[in-house]
Amino acid sequence: MQTNSSAKKSKHILGLVIVDGVGYRNFLLSDFVNQSLNTFDEVVIFSGLPSESFEMQERANVSIVELPVFQESxxxxxxxxxxxxxxxxxxxxxxxxxxxxxxxxxxxxxxxxxxxxxxxxxxxxxxxxxxxxxxxxxxQVSSFKKDEVTKVYSELLKREELDLLFFTHQRPPYLAPLDYAAKKLGIKTCSFLFSWDNLPSKGRMAAPFDSFLVWSDLMKKELHFFYPETKKQPVEVVGTPQFEPYVLDRYTSSKEDFYHKFELDPDLKTICYSCGDASTSKNDPFYIEVIAKLMEQNKLIEKVNFLVRTSPAEDGSRFKEVNKRFSFIKWNYPKWELTRKDHPEPWSQRVPLPEDLKDLRSFLKYCNLNINMCSTMSLDFMLFDKPVINPTFGTGENDLYDDQKYLRYSHYERVLESGAVAIVKNEEELVREINFSLKNPEARLKEQKELLELQIGKPLKGTSQRIAENLNEFSKA
Structure with a gap:
């Protein structure tokens, strides 16, 4: 008779580390788990979120392990x-x-x-x-290897008998003891580089993982530059599951539903302003007010709907005044539920509902113009062939937060050089570019396609399948 241990040993098992709501969206609301079960017998999700956040994900051959919070000494x-x-x-x-x-x-x-x-x-x-x-x-490893939480990590990993531990993020500090515990048990590790700016603008990643998955050839080149030892390690270009829901049927909605849900005039074009978070995009309320005033003063070439989507990382309270002042603005507060308040980084504990992805996709599909302050949302809207404007009025010497500094970040310098977006630094430039984009929505389409090809190295369709197949190869190498 086969014991549970020997039965589990005969299985091919993937460990999936989800650290926050963004990882949840990218890997749980895409097709990743379904595709992983085509190449692995089981998927064990190791979660930095409360286990109840995954109730909708529970199914045969998928289990949830809630990780204890690691407190650094x-x-x-x-x-x-x-x-x-x-x-x-x-x-x-x-x-x-x-x-x-x-x-x-x-x-x-x-x-x-x-x-x-x-x-x-x-x-x-x-x-x-x-x-x-x-x-x-x-x-650092010497300081935490005897920590009680590190020991628990080791016990959890040993119990599950994994073939590969896949980290969906590479930066949170508590990933280091988890990677260490895996290596001590002889479990191979792999990390996904989850954002286009993590390498050229952030500090050291949490641990020296065994293998990597990246968005593009550009990101692979950056990885080799910042981490020379990765030239000897497996690194595969897979695209990113961040955008895969845009080609999945379950997130589609009709134009009529979009206009009805957000109370928009179906006879007008729609401008969408998408906000960053309060720490990096502090001028968002100011830009929203500027656009609203341009509409009031009839400075746009036609009447439009104005829809604002706030950041999932905040509650929207900083927009209270502008909301009260301009009643014609329609607001979307992303449906990301706060699952845990007593956490060192409560923003990481916000988890998206599938409805939010459906709302976001409808914005990308049915809005006519996007305005945002140098965020990844520029890429989202480009995927739907929509013109994008980036306002950066702040110089550090005027009364505004210095957001022009982001134009010097290497990942956004490429956006500037590409000509795929309009960068505006004052109100006159903003109104000119809004009017130009409303009249000529495809003017930068060629440049947008070229930028997307550079930043996202693979087609959206089949992203999860590519990731799962590469993880399968890594696990057997």
Missing amino acids: GKTWFWRKAKEVAHMQLHKYNFAGIDYNLQKNYPITKTKRALITKMIFRITSVFHSEKWINRFYRN
């Missing part, structure tokens, strides 16, 4: 911070995004943690080579 924090800051010190001169984030990390207070951080900055200003970064990481 002082030593772990020190070495992790040294690793991240050293990485930014190494690349700050060539990458404006990294330099800006490095400056933002420098403390201005005089608390004990601030003083230690300043000491880390001084140390890493000298010792920041790849050799030193790896040394800092080894010290």
Whole structure:
């Protein structure tokens, strides 16, 4: 008679690490789990979200394991911070995004943690080579390998007898002890680089994973540059599941339903302003007000509907005044439920409902023009052949938050160079570009197609299947 252990051992099992609501959307609301079950016998989801968030995902051969929250000790924090800051010190001169984030990390207070951080900055200003970064990481591992949560991670992984542990994000700190536990058990690890700006504008990733999946050849080249050791590791271009729901039938809706749901005039074109989060896109309320005033003053070439979608990472309270002042603006507050309040990063605990993806797809399909401040949403709307305008009025010397700095980030410099979007730096340029885009919606279509090909290396259709097949190959290598 076969025991449970030996029965499980004969199975081909994928561990899937979901750290936040974005990972949930990308890998649970796409076709990824279904496709994974074509190549693996079981999928075990290791979740940084409450297990009840996955009730709708439970099915045969899919199980949920809620990860205990890993709290860094002082030593772990020190070495992790040294690793991240050293990485930014190494690349700050060539990458404006990294330099800006490095400056933002420098403390201005005089608390004990601030003083230690300043000491880390001084140390890493000298010792920041790849050799030193790896040394800092080894010290980080030494500081957490006997931690009780690390031991629990090891026990959970050992129980499931995985063939591969797939990380859907590469940055959260608690991934380091999870990767360490997997390696100690001989479980292969793979990480997906989940955003187009994570390499050229952020600090060191959490751990040295065994293999990687990336969006495009461009991202693969960036990975090899920032992490030279990956040249010897498996790295495959798969596209991104972030956009796959746009080609899945279950997220489609009719134009009539779209206009009815958001109370829009079906005889008018629709401008959609999509917001960033409050920390990086602080001028959103200002831009929304500017556009609303242009409409009131009849400065646009035609009457339009004005629809605003706020960021899923916030509750929309910062738009209270502009909402009250302009009653004709229609608002969409993304349907992402907050699953846990008492968490170090509560924004990460927001989980999307399928209805929200359906709403978003309807915006992309039926709106005529998108305006956003240099966000990934530029790519979303381009996928539906819609013109995009990026307002960046803030200089750091006027009364606005300095958002022109984002134009110097390497991932967005490529957007500028491509000519795929209109960058506007004042009200006159904004009204001119709105009118031009309403009249000439396909003027930048060629440039948009070229940019999408550069940034997203594969067709949207079949993304999950490609990922699952590559993970299967990694697990057997």
